Amino acid sequence: MSAPVLEIADLSVRYRTPKGPAFAVDSIGFNLMPRERLGLVGESGSGKSTTVLALMRMIRPPGEISARHMRLEGRDVLALSTEELRRTRFARMSLVPQGAMSSLNPVLTIGAQFADLFAAHGQKSDTARIAKLLARVGLPAHVSSRFPHELSGGMKQRVCIALAIALTPAVILADEPTSALDVVVQKQVLATLGRVQQEIGAAIILIGHDMALMAHFVDRIGVMYAGRLVETGPVKSVFAAPKHPYTKMLIGALPSLTEKRAFQGIPGVPPSLTDRPPGCPFQTRCPAADARCRAEAPALRQVGAAHDAACHFAEAA
């Protein structure tokens, strides 16, 4: 078995706020194997984007990253110098940003935005190379001479994907790459992303809200809640036998065709990131919470084959 491309242990991101430190990401850890597809789900504000930005070491002050280790292809990302880090970005680990609509520089042509990526990494860029990349994501070559405002949302998203695979990185971080698109285009873009990811042999971390869309795409899924990874496992096993009550609720909230019922949300709100009570972060919304949950935070531990969950009652479920 080959070594993981990404090994993360105890990654935390703290924002210093007037009310004390806010733990946007709280000691999460996972490994990513070559070519593996990992999905990260969780409600808004659970720290998904922050995790991705931390992996790119792009957290801006007043945010601070810390980790026991954060290795990309065996090299500790946190130990890289500014220049090494710059050279690593997009070459070894690339990003498809959350706001692809607004992630392209409005005053440069698409071609120029490929060219400066190549230039920054000391590579030659030519029209043929750019045309080839555009073709891979299903765009005609003339897109290269267009400005971002002349493209549709789906096209911009594809451009961002083409940029992300341009230097054949080992890891692609895709932060809700399809959230601003309509359902049909969403599926097409996701299919494109999956195809090029396989072609270049990269691993991918896909972030999304849509559990159903996610289930079709990823091999493994991680559920985040209030900055913590509360459950992770093979997508089949998590969907068939979710161990954490939050995961159960997420899956239970999925609309079903066979059975018509009132739309079910998850009652309550996530806890404050600054003022963290002792015990399990999910206790306030958990139907099964008892005295132990209020006193002691459950650690992530193995509950099945490659399946981990952070709940005192995981085995009982």
Added chain:
Amino acid sequence: MYLDYVIRRFSITLLVFVLAVSINFALPRLTPGDPVEQQLNQLISTSSGSIGDVKAIVESYRARFGLDQPVWRQYLDYWGMVLRLDLGFSLANYPERVGESIAAAMPWTLGLLGMATLLSFAVGTLMGGMLAWPRAPRWIGWFAAPFLVLSAIPYFLIGVVLLFVGAIVYRIFPAGGGFPFDMTPGFDGATILGIAWHATLPALSIILAQIGAWAIGMRGMIVSVLGEDYIMLAEAKGLSQRRIFLWYAVRNALLPQLTKLALTLGHLVSGAILVEVIFSYPGMGYRLYQAIQSKDFFVIQGIVLILSMSIALTMFILDLLYPLIDPRITNKRS
């Protein structure tokens, strides 16, 4: 598409031109009192002895300047004059022509004020941008407070202080004029040096008066651009800080600054009259000041006309440049 845009912009410029000429024609005729009579009355009251039959003199003046014709006739004549670039005579320095008077003053204003404005724009914008840039060198930060203070001090105050310190207390620079008055201007090193010498203090007061505002404005623009997703992606792509700063941040933040620059250049003369007056600099501002003092009607009219035309023209030139700076512009109808 660009041609469409140019034609649209040009017709607007043309409209502004027609309006400017018309208003310039109408305004003095709408103000109460007769300039010729006023001028003469003033002459009479200040000079001893009688001048003769005032009425007859007024009539002859009115005939000479065409003021006895019907209004539509005067209007057409005025257009004829404007198109021939003939702006009439100076009342105060008759028979000097207004056109000549403006032509003599124009290069001074363009040279001094234009250069000083462009210089402070370039330096102020760049430094203001760096003030907002997290990875900028540390020494940039020292300028933040001075820029803020400078942006709040009006031109003339800086001018007066510089004049006092640089020309009166220390006598390093001349106290006024455009060039040494014992010198016949020629195209040689001595002339250029003399001109630069005389321009230093007024130029410095304009640069200091404007640079703060440029820097503060640009700092605000960059701060808001910094939060944009395209800056984030540029950083993720591993671009150099320099590339991100100049081509991603500054390029996108520049547009409002350029609009301000066009307006400043257009208002060059009116904005800097005080500086020219303080330093008795022989430019359009000083000429306008003299004309107003001596109620030199046609000179005022001529300068105002040139001013409005220059504003329209700079706006037009800028409109042509906009699409090159921001490709989204031609598509929007404004």
